[in-house]
Amino acid sequence: MALPSGLLGALDPTSDRAVFRQIADHLRESIDKGRFREGDKLPSETELVEHYGVSRMTVRNALSILQGEGLAVSEHGRGVFVRPRPPVRRLASDRFARRHRDEGKSAFTVEAEAAGVHSEVDSLEVKEEKPSQDVAARLGSPRKVLARRRRYLIDGRPVEFGTSYLPLDIARGTQIAEPNPGPGGIYARLEEQGHRLDHFDEEIRARMPSPHEVRTLHLASGVPVIHLIRTAYDTEGRAVEVCDTIMAADAFVLAYQLPAT
Template sequence: MSSPTGPTDARPLKVRISDDIRARIEAGSYPAGSRLPTLDTLASEYMCSLAAVRDALDLLRQQGLVITKQGLGSFVRERAKARRHGIERYSRSRWGGASGKAVLIAEGEAQGRNVQQLIRELGEVPASTAVAARLGVSPGEAVWVRRRLTLIDSRPNQLADSYYKLSLVDIVPMLREENTGPGGGFARIEEAGVRLAEIAEELAARMPTGPETITLRLPEGTPVVELMRTTYDLNGQPVEVMHAVIAGDMAEFAYRFPIPD
């Protein structure tokens, strides 16, 4: 086994083996969906015990790179990524008009992905401290929530909860419905005379909770990206706060924007 630091490499054997296999996966020597060599073959190649190979594969499973199928062996995990094109994804041309589509659906379809959105909850809930601070209400004040689960190519991609002041929902009653119509909530809000003008996004990576792991079907060791998005109107007032938990192995973020003076 080659090593960038030569024979004095101090990494544990299982780490050296897992690093080498990961490098081969990243180089395409073991493509997505392919079966890895058997334990015996890997042990022979790395001149080590079966236990060391098993430990190395355990590390790769924890990193979300490898899955094991009972009785079939270990395989390189396939990843159904969808690229989030930063600023462009919120273009009014995507969600506005009679043929508009919700932001994530329009973005996924442009990349040849099959995107679905399932409603998990619609109703009044007390605003959390994080939501209240961004939406401009008091913690615990009643707000309206739309909880969704989105799937890309049939695999859960993100949990997305959008929060609105009850006063807004009163003038945009479609926010209470499962199907908000062409263009989604953004389109209905503007139809009610509230012009959307600015969006702020906050991103943070963390490990998932147990329920998030189950709902998003996350392999062991897979992180999530937590997104807080606040949408403002022309007067700088917050209109919507969305809290999303995104499967870390399915998300890529791309931003291109002018350099501010």
């Protein structure tokens, strides 16, 4: 099972660069140049050991670099593969526009429909609880809040999960406190109750996932998460909802439109 010569270069013994980095460089270059394409199997560890004449740990070290960069994923018993880039969903900044709510659509399904993909909500949980310090500060320090937790899947793949927090005096006893908030989602219900929405603030961060986030979103190594915190304000300037969301970064591109004024 010799590797085709020329597919990967030879090591440069005069280089200061560590051997495992040189091997990683060769593989990365081959991926970048399209000699390996998405989903292709990279040479096995055994093949690389033979090709370069190094120990297995050195080869594994090289492969782990590529995984950390998000370029490769390993599958136990199968091989190491060029990481397939899943289709990316575009979240437009008009996703909460009133016209969508008026049509009875929630923000998530609006986007999913536009892309023609199958979306599901899963592990839905609604309960009353004490807000965290951060959520309390954003909502004007309510003693308790209604928390709506859920996870979203696109074509069967979990891509985001998060929690909506609403002050209890707004949410208690309404359809917002039901698992299914009805057509148009909770924003439609808020407006029906007289909380006419004025604007949303969104804060965006990116970082590597916690182990819990890796499990919940089935994240490959080398895939960050986007942490989005949205606060909804009514026309009286009151914060009526905070939504804290973790998204698989390889599944989304966020799009915003800013006025130049």
